[in-house]
Amino acid sequence: MIGRIRGTLVEKSPGQALVECAGLGYEVDIPFTTFFHLPEPGEEIALHTHFAVREDAQSLYGFASRLDRDLFRLLIRVNGVGPKLAVGILSGLDAHQFIRCVEARDANSLVKLPGVGKKTAERLLIEMTDRIGQLEGQFVPLSSAATGDRGVGAVVPASSHAPRDEAEAALIALGYKPQEATRAIGKVAEEGMSSENLIRLALRNMIPAG
Template identity: 65%
Template structure:
């Protein structure tokens, strides 16, 4: 089991990073909540990881916060929730907000996440009700400061990158474009546009 990875950030994109450690380049799947807090290319980065092995694939998933990784591991234990859907959930909801949904039986917020239907949302609420008690270190809000270099000058490429990221998460192009047009402002980085767009589509309760 690979539980932690520390190395040089060679490439980053919404959902995926390439990290070099001891001469080996590791491709790591990440949620957008981790993408928002990555340092600039060439900097040292540390991720808490989960290594998944299947008959047809081996995948490494990374998270900037251990809490996110722990919640990911609880999510994939739920029947019908695989690693990709767990990443989508963590991309749409920060851990504290997800816990709120479970405690309040808020299926409305969960079904707004691409890939989560009503039955899956109900199963998540039932199965996670006791499991979330296993999480330690849950703060009132999970919000890490943006790393130096994470803020970039906004131009059309920032909007395009944000739209592509939302589409890759599963949102329809029209939904992504509409959400971005409602939140994008001059000077915002693509990371901030994505963050605000997700918040507008899955509002806090």
């Protein structure tokens, strides 16, 4: 099991980071909440990881905090929740916000996540109520450093694609319908905004913080 990786961040994009470690480049799938915390390419990075092996693929998932990684591992044990959906959940809500949803029995916030219907939301609330106790000692009260405002000043490297197009594509890849992505980005788009900030603000509007 690969539980942690430290190396140089070579590339980053919503949903994935390329980390060079000991001469090897590791493609790491990440939720948006982790993407927002990444440094600039060329800087050192450390991620808590989960290595998943299937018959047709091997995937490495990375998280900015151990709490997010451990919650991911609990989520994929829920019936009907695979790694892709778990990443989607942790892209819309960080671990603190998700735990608060469970504690408050807030199904409304969960159903706004891509791929989470009413039945899945109810299943999450039921099964995760007991399991979040396994995170005892890691869950601390939210502070200004633990909210979605972290890393606001980070900048996504320039590319040939318009930030708005990149942001819409990222939301669609996460599981939102194209019209939902276009509408969400359109509500927050302003001149000169990076794709990262467009994604962050769109997600905040779609999934209010608890």
